[in-house]
Amino acid sequence: xxxxxxxxxxxxxTQTEEGKxxxxxISGGLLNGTIQSFxxxxxxLAKTNVQTLxxxxxxxxxxxxxxxxxxxxxxxxxxxxxxxxxxxxxxxFVRSEMIAQKxxxxxxxxK
Numbered sequence: 001x002x003x004x005x006x007x008x009x010x011x012x013x014t015q016t017e018e019g020k021x022x023x024x025x026i027s028g029g030l031l032n033g034t035i036q037s038f039x040x041x042x043x044x045l046a047k048t049n050v051q052t053l054x055x056x057x058x059x060x061x062x063x064x065x066x067x068x069x070x071x072x073x074x075x076x077x078x079x080x081x082x083x084x085x086x087x088x089x090x091x092x093f094v095r096s097e098m099i100a101q102k103x104x105x106x107x108x109x110x111k
Contacts, residue, residue, distance in 0.1 A: 003048070003052070004049065004052060005052070006052055006053055006055065009049050009052055009053055010053070010082070013082065022044050022045055023082070023083055023084055024084075025044050026041060026044050026045060026083050027083050027084045027085050029041075029044075030083065030085050030089055030090070030093055031085060031089060035093070036093075036096065037097060037100065038065055038068075038097060047065070050065065051065070053078070053079075053082065054071075054075055054078075067101065068094045068097040068098045068101065069098050069101075071094055076090050076091055076094055077090075
């Protein structure tokens with residue numbers, strides 16, 4: 001299957017019934033706190049689509065997902081607009097991912 005372009009993914013998420021359903025599901029999950037990590041977000045929206053949306057190379061966008069501290073404010077604002085949530089909601093989600101990552105990396109170092 002051919003890789004979708006950023007424009008094709010945005011069109012799918014904003015113009016199709018299935019895409020709008022995915023956005024509503026993620027938006028609701030972010031707002032009520034049931035989506036608390038990227039893996040939960042990827043259960044609804046494919047990781048490769050998020051990587052394409054964030055732009056850059058596969059490795060650059062994968063690094064942003066693995067290390068949320070590398071997401072720029074523009075990335076966070078773009079995702080917030082796309083997922084129909086306030087910037088503060090998306091920032092809080094990314095910040096909690098950063099804290100969780102630090103907590104998890106600290107556990108690995110102590111072993």
